[in-house]
Amino acid sequence: MKKRALLGSIALAGLIATAGCNSRADEEQPATAETQAPAAAETTEAAAMSQEPEVEPNGNIIEIQMLTRDPDGSGLQVFKPRLITAQVGDTIRFIPTDPTHQSSSIEGMVPDGARGWEGEINEPVDYVVPVPGIYGYKCVPHYAAGMVGLIIVEGDGMTDNLESARETSHPGLAGGKFEEIFDQAQSEGMLGS
Numbered sequence: 580m581k582k583r584a585l586l587g588s589i590a591l592a593g594l595i596a597t598a599g600c601n602s603r604a605d606e607e608q609p610a611t612a613e614t615q616a617p618a619a620a621e622t623t624e625a626a627a628m629s630q631e632p633e634v635e636p637n638g639n640i641i642e643i644q645m646l647t648r649d650p651d652g653s654g655l656q657v658f659k660p661r662l663i664t665a666q667v668g669d670t671i672r673f674i675p676t677d678p679t680h681q682s683s684s685i686e687g688m689v690p691d692g693a694r695g696w697e698g699e700i701n702e703p704v705d706y707v708v709p710v711p712g713i714y715g716y717k718c719v720p721h722y723a724a725g726m727v728g729l730i731i732v733e734g735d736g737m738t739d740n741l742e743s744a745r746e747t748s749h750p751g752l753a754g755g756k757f758e759e760i761f762d763q764a765q766s767e768g769m770l771g772s
């Protein structure tokens with residue numbers, strides 16, 4: 580009896596210790612743990628698709644770094660630069676400078692006639708912008724932390740999807756970040772007159 584009770588409490592202690600470990604790990608990286616696995620599974624096909632451009636690339640490449648810490652500021656988990664203008668046919672190249680990041684276009688923030696993209700974690704992405712318009716994108720694991728960016732592709736109809744892009748809702752800090760980005764685009768005249 581006594582021995583059995585002792586074993587029981589050891590087993591229980593073991594369970595508590597294990598549960599403790601698990602919950603600590605979950606608390607540290609909830610977003611990564613939840614989003615990484617499905618993202619990796621879903622992106623294979625999309626990544627393969629993104630290798631086939633929708634329009635002929637014009638040879639111009641615009642680089643955007645995926646960073647855990649912005650060396651020039653206090654920002655954490657950022658695309659740099661997070662706001663750019665581009666021309667149809669430009670290649671937007673997302674570079675995995677720091678690990679654990681990727682880039683995906685956001686549903687509702689891609690103009691009609693553009694397929695969008697979905698990159699894999701720790702992998703570069705090349706996306707050739709096919710039509711003028713507003714393209715919003717995110718890093719899936721750090722979306723709620725505000726790791727988002729905007730590409731404005733100039734040309735006829737570039738603001739056709741501006742309103743719907745601005746009205747897209749976002750989790751956590753991303754909504755506020757997009758407000759900052761749109762305000763900056765407006766004040767710098769990147770959205771036209």
Ligand SMILES: [Cu+2]
Nearest residue numbers: 680718721726
């Ligand atoms: Cu990220």
